[in-house]
Amino acid sequence: MNYQDTLAFATELDAQDQLGGFRNEFLIPKHNGKYAIYLCGNSLGLQPKTAKLYLQDQLNSWETLAVEGWFQGDDPWLAYHKKLIGPLSNILGAKPAEVTVMNSLTVNLHLLMVSFYKPTGKRYKILMEAGAFPSDQYAVESQVRFHGFDPADAIIEVKPREGESTLHTADIIKLIDDNADEIALVMFSGINYYTGQFFDLETIAATAHKAGAYAGFDLAHAAGNVPLQLHDWGADFASWCSYKYMNSGPGGISGVFVNERHFTDTTLNRFAGWWGYRHDQRFLMAQGFQPEVGAEGWNVSTAPIMLMALHKASLDIFEKAGGVPALRAKSELLTGYLEYMIKQVNTNFGDDVYKIITPTDPAARGCQLSVVCKRNAKAIFNYLADNGVIGDWREPDVIRLSAVPLYNTFTDVYESAQQLANALKAIN
Template sequence: MQFRNELDFAQDLDQNDPLRVYREQFHFPKVGGKQVIYFTGNSLGLQPKISKDYVDEIMKDWRELAVEGHFYAEKPWWDYHERLAAPLAKVVGAKTSEVSVMNTLTVNLHLLMVSFYRPDNKRFKILCEEKAFPSDQYMLKSQLRHHGLDPEHALIEVRKREGEHFWRTQDVIDKILEAGDELALVLIGGVNYYNGQVFDMEAITKAGKSVGAAVGWDLAHAVGNISLSLHDWGADFAAWCSYKYMNSGPGNASGIFVHEDHLGKKDIQRFEGWWGTEKASRFMMKPEFEPISNADAWQISNPPVLALAPYLASLKLFEEVGMPALIEKRKKIVAYLEFILGEVAETVSGSFEVITPEERGCQLSVLLHGQGRPLFDYLMKNGVIVDWREPNVIRLAPAPFYCSYEDMYQFGQILKEGILKLSTVDSLG
């Protein structure tokens, strides 16, 4: 399609967008009384309007049934989490039995590493990407220290090539093969938080498994954003948060994936709690742990149903739309955003560049060479909610559920205006 940087063209794209009706199903903040252009679904998704109904249902059951709500609510609390497994499995490309919801992301990665990072004298190294998300860096280094290992020696960080803003798949694979039988675990963010790059998870998983390492994925920026096939790829485990593209609410519960090859085993190492035991015997209070035969075996405590309610509400929308339709719009709206950025760059040349490679999801990361933080502040004050990452990157993530093509056009107008105004101020300096 030949894009045009014109309002009527953007509005025409919206009129022909089969997902346009879903924009009205989300609450938008306002700046100066006007609905914002929201580009931070990669940090916190907007609130679906139906979320309140799902939370209110639990509050009503709690008010009217109290403890009996565990078993006699319309959606009984004791197995509330099970309702999320099937729709989530479709989103991540898994079997329902391989998916569960519990805790928060880094907590779950720590718990999963109890099972899948089992170092010995020969095989003990962990491989991740250079400058992984800080929480992942802290987690990996603390796990190594917990096992008496020195991160300087035991942590392999795959670097980008000099002068490049992205990782090359072959470089990752070469590092895996170089580590060979010393490598115990590959754990990478499937979509990089900083530059928005989508890693070739299938190829990297295959390489990791070929040298005998376990392979896991932090999918915080991937779930609800890109096409995933965790089961078919053969990943051992994965975890993700739910408050970004999944729109479940701030700090909400994390999802996990454990490949069926590891399910139903009593001898696998893990931290255990009573909600991971077989349902039939859970309330018999037996002294021995009997793992349930699906990914729920990694649960420790009973589900936080008030947190799971908005997650279930959002998954209803994902069920209605399906990932293929979301991905189709995502590709088109991100391409239009990139076109708009190119048009602005021609007007104000040299002020920024897109550092996100073609292997991408919703996010475009824009490296600022000129105005820096003042341009971010200008956008925010003018109703464009974007995300700043030090030292000088603005992240833009047009989530297909609620962002419109007209948003992309209007953003371009505000961006150009901001750069020109700030340039004038600097020149008058």
Template sequence: MMFENTLAFARKLDAEDPLKNYREQFYIPQQNGKEVIYFCGNSLGLQPKSVRKLVEEELEKWQNLAVEGHFTGDNPWFTYHKQFKEPVARLVGALPHEVIVMNNLTTNLHLMLVSFYQPSGKRIKIITEKGAFPSDQYALESQVRYHGHNPDEVIIELAPREGECTLRTEDIISTIEQHSQELALVMMGGLNYYTGQVFDMQAITDAGHKAGAYVGFDLAHAAGNIMLDLHAWQVDFAVWCTYKYLNSSPGGVAGAFIHEKHAANTQLPRFAGWWGHREEERFQMKKGFIPIYGADGWQLANAPILLMAAHKAALAIFDEVGMEAVSRKSKKLTGYLEYMLKSNPVMEKRIQIITPENPAERGSQLSLLVKEGGKQLFEAISAAGVIADWREPNAIRVAPAPLYNSFEEVFRFHEILSGHLR
């Protein structure tokens, strides 16, 4: 659509926005008695107002029922995790038995790597993107060392072409093909945290499988942000946190996906836990682990109920809105932000948008590469009431979230930013 650089136009977009009322379901931080412009949902989402009630319900149950809360009352703790199956499956494009809410992201990533990184013979190499989030880098490095190999020799890092900031799909595919005889795993972020680039996960998965490798993704910055179709894409595994776009509390519980083609494969290596054992025999306390069918078979322990209650509140909003509606507004909101930045000639001299222009290759984030004085600029807009995210060495990540951010906030952000670039 055709955008305009006026406050009246931004307010017109807000008036027409079908999701505008969802902002009222979140607490907006304040600075000097005024609501901030919170463009940091890609780092920590805002608190839904419904969280307190659901957490307090579980606190009361603990207070009044103690251990009996595992088996009595509404949503007994023993089966609490099961209520997330359907909504999480809709969120990431999966079947209910392919998803599980458990642990934290890096724990889940290690659990997946135990199963899906099995170097053997010449097939020992891993392909990932250069500059992946540290959680991914450290997990891959330590798993490679655990198997007795040198990460510098085993991990192949995909880097953009000289003079470019993002990866080309054809370069990813050609690298997979080049190493097809020695490749064990392709493991990348579904969306690069620094540049905001969304990778073509289906094409990467197809190429990885053709090469004889497993394929998995870290969806920390993708879940709740972009449309996902993990089952149809035939992805082997995926992991994600829930505290960014999913607004499910700081350090909240995480999620995992294991494709159903692996659901009954008891020969896959895994680190087993009591809660992943066959449910009907769990309290018989027998030796000999027998995994539950599907993603549940990767569980280690019973659910962290208070964190799960917070996730329940946040997930209910997403399930009511639907990812298609979230994605539609995301494209419009981010597109308006891009238009505003590019319409300013001063901006172009100081800032480069390194996130892809193609809406299909990005979510609710633009990464702004500041050519000089980046940290000072970030501190100045922070003092003016903008909460964004600084990432070394010189990027400001700006993430307007569809559920609680407005087009007027985009307009105001541009005013503040341009005021410090004159």
């Protein structure tokens, strides 16, 4: 598309946007009496207007049915999680039996590594991207220590080339191949939180399997953002959070994917709990864990219904919008326009103050653009916030901006670029 640096162009794109009405499904924060420009869905998605209703329905069931709410009412809690599986399997490119909803992201990664990090002999190392989100780094470090290994030896990190910010798939492949005899697990983000790079998960999984290792993914910044085909790509496992692009509330419920080829593998360890026991005999309260077939066999604790209700409010909007394929088409245009407008600001000032480190290829990114501010970075970030543009800050000099197709507009993008320009005028 031939973008233009005019408000008229942005408003025309908004008028043509078939998904534009979904913005009205969300509660947008205000700044000085006007709607803020919210470009922070990569950190916390906006609240669906239906969230209070969905939550209130379950509070009403608790009020009127108490414990019988597990078995009675319009949405008996015992099977409530099943209402989420269809929409999630569509978002993740998985079979319904491969998906379940449980816990929070890092807890799930630990539980999954109990099953899929199986160090033996010289095959004990975990390969991951350098600069992964700290929680992933801490989880992997603690897992290798738990098995008696030194993280400095047992963790292999793929680093960007000198002078670059993002990774080359060829370098990931080479490092896996070079260490094929020692790698037990390849554990990668779907999208790197800092750079916004969307990795080639299919190739990473295939290369890991060729090396004799498992492949698992943290999809915190990918789920609900970019097209995923976990089953077809051959991923062994994955987990994600629901509070970013899936708009399910701060600390919202997570979920896991386990490839169906592992359902009957009795060599896999797992930390068991009552909620993962086979459903048809759960209430017999028998000793000896017998897992439910499918990803639900990895469940541990009782379903948190209130968190699931908030999750369902957002997932229902995804379904109405046509799912990730429809959202992705708009997302590529929207993020492309944001990229264009940031570059226009640089051109107009004759100085590349704003350097985008996220890949330019739409296939290698999602909604997010990570922008290095070459001078007065924190002051510029504060200026944006003071003028109603909500992004987020990452040390030492990166502003992350995400134009989310469910609720952001092309006018949002245009006006945020105007504030980026105004910041340069105001801050010497």
